Amino acid sequence: MKITLKDGSEKGYERSMSVLDIAKDISEGLARAATCAKIDGDIVDLRTDVSKDCELELLTFDSEDGRGAFWHTTSHIMAQAIKRLYPETKLAIGPSIDNGFYYDLDRETPFVAEDLEKIEAEMKKIVKEALPIERFTKTREEAIAYFKENDEPYKVELVEDLPEGEEISFYKQGEFVDLCAGPHLMSTKAVKAFKLTSLAGAYWRGSEKNKMLTRIYGISYPKKADLEEYLHMMEEAKKRDHRKLGRELGLFMMCDEGPGFPFFLPKGMVLKNTLLDYWRELHKENGYVEVSTPIILSRHLWENSGHWDHYKDNMYTTMIDEEDYAVKPMNCPGGMLVYKSEPRSYKDLPLRMGELGLVHRHEKSGALHGLFRVRCFTQDDAHIFMTPEQIRDEIKGVARLIDEIYSLFGFKYHVELSTRPDNSMGSDEDWEMATEGLRGALDDLGLDYMVNEGDGAFYGPKIDFHLEDSIGRTWQCGTIQLDMQMPQRFDLEYTGADGEKHRPIMIHRVAFGSIERFIGILIEHFAGAFPTWLAPVQVKVLPISEKHLEYGKKVLEQLEEAGIRAELDERAEKIGYKIREAQMNKIPYMLVVGAKEEEQNLVSVRSRFAGDEGQKDIASFIDAIKEEIQAKVQREVTKED
Known part of the structure; x- marks a missing residue:
């Protein structure tokens, strides 16, 4: 069989081999560092057997998926330690997340902060035991019977939701067995450094109708020095917490009378208006015109845009003159009506329309977090209407503008290209043209980017800009989304050079994203010590x-x-x-x-x-x-x- 590696080199083997054995054949050091792998793009364990030609990528902790396997294994180590110390605890779910892992747990006596030290001590024992981690499967019926016998009701519910006849994957380390799709490390030995960081309440399956469980968060690294660096960053983040500095510097406040609806104080308004003045100045220089659209618009508009079907649960609605209306969660449909307000010619394109629009989205109360997650915010939207020939140049222009903004504040950033999701609208041809337009612009600019398969908006692919702040955290702010669906849904047209009617292509784009969230990021990035031009009091x-x-x-x-x-x-x-x-x-x-x-x-x-x-x-x-x-x-x- 022929194995094609990420660098394009090939390895040949006469018999089937595990991924780990192939890694050892390539390099013993790589085999020690690897946490999981990808076979033809699918994430797998190192214990997976390879028996046919394939593309193989070995993943280490330095990759996102590699970290995920490491952190997922640590969540199982934590759950094992908890079951040893508190055997009456019922296990729910324990995934890896962007920064570490958590496990949701149900115990009659809720966990408290003092328990974390005991759990960590037991976890150290499990790591020292170097328990091999084994994967096996059961039928759906066997899995249900197993978890009923072991009094794990949450696991029973998870298995019951799986389709009939599905093979259920389990992982075992020592006496501990858990329902899990994987992948996992080969043994507990590799998890050298970890810390349980916090406790929180979490409803089972995220529904307020269900029981409140205890969620224990943690982080882990292959090396102690990396953990210490991370914990130092977290301490620094606490000092920079925008909620604390916002109060101390008199920038903004939150009230029980309006959860998720921020109040900007006089100094905060100076900061906000200075940012908006800069936005206006920059956009004027780059050929944008500014518009403003209503906050409340009728239901049929949102049905036409697709938001009523795809986004209704996040929208606030009201009745006016016995008809349904919605408070806008996005500015786009209003921008469509502005475009349609007069006939357009190819000579008018590209038309770059900017809007600092106040939008409202219904976020769950548990998700609210200072200025980072609110229920109303100002979005620095722009909608660019253009001909197909103008796509690449317009995307490059937006990317340069976003780069100028982030560079001004001293942010580094990386770029991700997100492709077609499952619940998308439009034809395969439209999606291919739109995706290649974005990809081509990034290639022309020489920007490195990652591809996020299936993470685009429902109406088009997008480019996301993830900025890095002064202590190394990343934030997703700027977005460029190419849309061929909404111009079609709203029947937008322009008269071409041939005198015929044509459909414009459209870009949705934000640079700051949410002004409120961007202010929160700036507060933490600068620790409240803003550059002189931005400081409320200079x-x-x-x-x-x-x-x-x-x-x-x-x-x-x-x-x-x-x-x-x-x-x-x-x-x-x-x-x-x-x-x-x-x-x-x-x-x-x-x-x-x-x-x-x-x-x-x-x-x-x-x-x-x-x-x-x-x-x-x-x-x-x-x-x-x-x-x-x-x-x-x-x-x-x-x-x-």
Whole structure:
């Protein structure tokens, strides 16, 4: 049989072999590092036998699927430890997730934080035992009987939902057996470093009608150093938590009267409006026009767009004049009506329409999280209408614009291309043309990208931009979606050079994504210490005593006349206290004014970036800070105060 490896090289074998044996034949080191594999694109165990020609990719912890197998195995180790310590516990599900794993558990006495240390200690024993992990199968009937005998009602329910006649996969390590599709590591020995990180409540199968279970989260790594690095990042993330900093810096708040509906406070509105001003300036430079569409529109519009069938559970609805209406969860259908409002010619295309539209989506209460997951937010949408010949250039233009935005804030990013999902609309030909348009644009730009099979929108494929923040976390923000379905559903047309009617192609696109979520990301990325151009208060004037208050007012007046966002600290407090408080509030510049400064018409400059910057003439300080703001410079910290 012929095995084709990821690099295109081939290996030949005269008999069937396990994936692990093939890995050993290639490299003992690779075999030790491998966690699972892909055969012809399907994820499999290393214990899987290969008996025919195939494409084989060996996966390590460095890959997403490789990490998934490692973390899934750790969730089984945790469940085994829990069953040893608390045998009365009923097991629900224990998958790997984006950052680690969890297991949902039902115990009469709920787990508490103090239990985690005991569970970790038992997990260490299981790892030290180096238990081989074996896979076997049962029929559906045998599986149900097994779990009933072992009093595991949640497992029984899972198996009962599977089709008749299906073969059920199990994994065994020592005395512990679990229902699982895999893949898993070869033994418990490889899980060298792990930490149980938190507890939460979770409804069985995510339904509020079901019982509340305890969910225990954890993380694991092949090396202790990697775990320590991750835990350090998590500690740093706690300090940067946008909910905490949002309160402390007076940016936004949440209220019980509106769960998931954020309130922006005065300083938060300055931040938000500064971002929106930048958005408008950038889009004007790139040939966009701005529109605004209504928040509430009639049901038949959402039926026409497909949202009523595909998205109704996430929409808020109401009755007006005895007819159904919906609060918009997306801006697109309104944009279709704007396009249709007048005849269009090929000379009008591409037409780039931007909208800062307020949308509402019904999120479950358990999913709400500060500004990251809310029920109403401003989406920086744009809809680009174009001819088929313009697809590649328009996609490249959007990708460059998104790159410019992320680079300004110091974000690195990676790109994913998501293809046709199962519940899609439209013909195979449309999907192929749309997908190749996106792929071709990425190739033209020389951008590396991953392919996410089946993760596109229901109306078209998409490109997602995943940005990386200052402590290494990734966030999905920018999106480019190519859509041939909605122009067809809304019967959009333009008159071509041939005088005939043609159907435009459409791009849906966001750069920030949700403005609210992007602000949350920026708060954590900068730890609240925004670049000067973005800071709600750019300068704080600090009189040394009340005697110098009048001079402080004159300095403040000059700053405000120059368009600089400034405040004056008029309190009768010691100057050291005022400086410390301004530092706590992440103010970029502090201007200390006393007798010397007043006599010579100067200010003593202290910055968040370099500490004491000495005395400066007020006019030259204003010129310098205006230049910094205009250029949207991010000054680096060169001295800790």
